[in-house]
Amino acid sequence: MKKGIHPDNYRPVVFKDMSNEEIFITRSTVAAKDTIEIDGVTYPLVKLEITSSSHPFFTGKQKLVDTAGRVDKFMSRYGNRKK
Numbered sequence: 640m641k642k643g644i645h646p647d648n649y650r651p652v653v654f655k656d657m658s659n660e661e662i663f664i665t666r667s668t669v670a671a672k673d674t675i676e677i678d679g680v681t682y683p684l685v686k687l688e689i690t691s692s693s694h695p696f697f698t699g700k701q702k703l704v705d706t707a708g709r710v711d712k713f714m715s716r717y718g719n720r721k722k
Contacts (some may be wrong), residue, residue, distance in 0.1 A: 653682040656690040663690075 652667040653675050662675075664682065671683035 651682055652685060653677065654685050654687055654690070656693050657686050657688055658693045661690070661692045 646668045648668050649666045650668075651664050652669060652671060653662055653664050654667075655662045655675070662677075664677070667685075669683075669685055671685050673684040673686070674681050675684040676682075
């Protein structure tokens with residue numbers, strides 16, 4: 640590896656998945672405004688919307704979103720009206 644091109648401020652950081660409240664600690668240089676205390680140690684906290692523990696590709700669970708029936712539902716309510 641080349642010297643002098645990598646940041647020097649690696650430190651332990653907590654990443655928290657907001658969808659399932661799972662946390663993991665890893666080393667990072669990311670800037671964080673929040674902090675969290677785990678086992679008596681205070682870490683910077685980065686909140687994430689989705690991680691590998693909640694993403695459908697990694698979990699195998701998909702959230703079903705009904706988009707096909709929306710047009711039919713609209714047409715049944717408003718499409719058959721005649722003035």
